[in-house]
Amino acid sequence: MSEIPIETPSLWEVSASLFERWRAGEAGALDDLVRLLSPMLWQVVRASGLDRTTAEDVVQTTWLTLVRSGESITEPRAVAGWLTTSARREAWRVSRQSGRQQPVEDEAIARRLPDEPAPEGQVVLDDDNARLWACLGRLSERCQRLLRIVAAEARPDYTAIATELDMPVGSIGPTRGRCLDKLRRELAHEGGF
Amino acid sequence: MAENTRGGASAESDDVALLAAVARVWELVDPPPDGLADGTIARIAAEDLEFDLLVLVSTDGALAGVRHAAPEQRDDPGAWMLEYEGSDVRIYVRLNRIEDRTRLDGWVVPVRALTVQLSTEGRDETIESAVDEFGRFEFASASPGLSRLTFLDESDGTARPRATPPFWI
Numbered sequence: 575m576s577e578i579p580i581e582t583p584s585l586w587e588v589s590a591s592l593f594e595r596w597r598a599g600e601a602g603a604l605d606d607l608v609r610l611l612s613p614m615l616w617q618v619v620r621a622s623g624l625d626r627t628t629a630e631d632v633v634q635t636t637w638l639t640l641v642r643s644g645e646s647i648t649e650p651r652a653v654a655g656w657l658t659t660s661a662r663r664e665a666w667r668v669s670r671q672s673g674r675q676q677p678v679e680d681e682a683i684a685r686r687l688p689d690e691p692a693p694e695g696q697v698v699l700d701d702d703n704a705r706l707w708a709c710l711g712r713l714s715e716r717c718q719r720l721l722r723i724v725a726a727e728a729r730p731d732y733t734a735i736a737t738e739l740d741m742p743v744g745s746i747g748p749t750r751g752r753c754l755d756k757l758r759r760e761l762a763h764e765g766g767f
Numbered sequence: 768m769a770e771n772t773r774g775g776a777s778a779e780s781d782d783v784a785l786l787a788a789v790a791r792v793w794e795l796v797d798p799p800p801d802g803l804a805d806g807t808i809a810r811i812a813a814e815d816l817e818f819d820l821l822v823l824v825s826t827d828g829a830l831a832g833v834r835h836a837a838p839e840q841r842d843d844p845g846a847w848m849l850e851y852e853g854s855d856v857r858i859y860v861r862l863n864r865i866e867d868r869t870r871l872d873g874w875v876v877p878v879r880a881l882t883v884q885l886s887t888e889g890r891d892e893t894i895e896s897a898v899d900e901f902g903r904f905e906f907a908s909a910s911p912g913l914s915r916l917t918f919l920d921e922s923d924g925t926a927r928p929r930a931t932p933p934f935w936i
Contacts, residue, residue, distance in 0.1 A: 604811065609804045616799035617790065630800055634807045641811050703792045710789065725789035754782055757789075 585610075590650035597650075608637055611654060615661045617726035621719070622665035632668055636661040658726075709760035717753035724750050818917065818928040821851035821858060853929050860916065862909070862936060869936050871909040873916075878902035881918045887936070888913040909936050 589611060595603035612633055619629045619636075639660055640653075647656055699707055710718055800806075813820065827847050845864035850857070860873040875881060875898050883904045886893040890910055898904045898918075913933045920926040 605808050608807050608811070612804045612807060613794065613799050616803060617793055617797070620797055621793075626800065630803055630806070633799075633803060634810050637807045637811060638814055641814055699792070699795060702788075703795060706788055706792050707796065710792070721786070721789050722793055725786040725793065751782075754785055757785065758781075 586651055586654055589654045593647070593650045593653040604641070607653075611657055612637075614654075614726065615657060618658050618661045618723070619665045621723040621726045622662060622669065623719075624665055624668060628668060629665075632664050633661065636664055639664070705764050706761070709757055709764060712760050713753060713756055717756060720750060721753050721757065818930040819853055821853045821856075821929055821931045823849060823932060823934075824852045825850040849931075849934060851931050856918075856929065858916075858918070858929075858931070860931070860934075869909045869911065870905070870907055871936070872903065872905040875902045875904070875918070879920070880922060881920055884917040884919065885909060886915050886917065887911075888933070911936050 589607060592603045592607040592610065596607065615633045615636060616629065619632045620626070624632060636657060640647075640657060647653055710721070713721070826849055847862055849860040849862075851860070852858075856879070857876045858873060859876070860871065863870045871885065878901065879898065881898045881904075883896045883898060883906075884893045885896070885906050887910045889912055894906060894909075896904045896906055912935070914936045915933050916931045918929045920928075
């Protein structure tokens with residue numbers, strides 16, 4: 575698995591640059607962009623509650639949509655945000671087709687996410703991550719899922735883009751804030767993170 | 768990290784750090800499939816073709832639904848049919864081999880005026896026909912070999928040609 579670089583402040587710059595190079599005719603740049611951002615899109619789509627096979631299809635459909643409508647993106651730096659938004663919408667659309675209601679608010683998203691067994695038994699986490707995972711598990715199901723969605727979408731160079739656009743980071747709403755605070759308290763009980 | 772009064776830049780950077788950690792742990796417990804990016808790249812490559820690739824949906828026996836369109840010699844030895852599907856069109860192709868000659872004809876549903884080209888690997892010339900007002904097209908003598916049919920909509924300059932995957936004659 576190729577992980578997104580965690581502390582790289584230039585992810586949006588890199589994706590913008592790759593996007594510009596692809597639009598200038600360099601086909602390989604799109605391949606690099608796909609490799610760079612697909613893991614993030616996977617998290618966004620999975621956070622919407624789709625099974626793995628469907629999620630893979632939704633990620634691919636999202637990229638095809640970009641290929642077909644890439645001309646409509648005027649600001650290359652917006653490409654990562656455009657992709658996450660498209661991925662989330664496509665995930666909702668596919669969910670609706672399977673007979674579930676369209677969620678309109680974060681709370682609704684959290685409510686409708688399916689139950690999935692926590693997969694922690696399948697991976698070995700280091701102490702910090704194991705502690706975080708355990709603390710997440712003690713939150714309400716709604717908070718767990720909400721935070722996963724927010725975290726996945728917040729992932730790329732959150733601070734830099736927020737600073738540049740002079741926006742509060744991620745416009746973290748009251749519910750998200752409360753869930754984060756609960757998580758913080760759980761972590762404090764465990765001796766911090 | 769658990770502050771009672773949180774606000775301003777430090778609270779925001781706390782949120783960012785914690786969300787990044789949450790994202791990281793999810794990446795560990797639910798990583799994408801290994802082939803996610805490569806599969807995507809392959810699908811984009813197929814999308815980028817200069818034509819819309821028709822999909823073979825059935826051969827011979829599964830064509831009962833259009834049997835009325837297939838003349839009586841359908842069951843002759845040496846005759847076979849292929850059915851292709853595009854985003855907005857269905858194309859039936861029938862091949863009749865009589866001794867060393869193969870006749871190819873077919874139907875386009877719904878009917879539309881298209882130019883049909885038959886190309887065969889290893890041969891320079893492409894032979895051309897047209898879909899008539901009943902949706903039929905015909906090549907009286909098709910060369911043996913790996914072949915492909917391409918359908919061009921000359922009334923719509925922006926439409927991409929539709930093409931079958933290669934098939935054997």
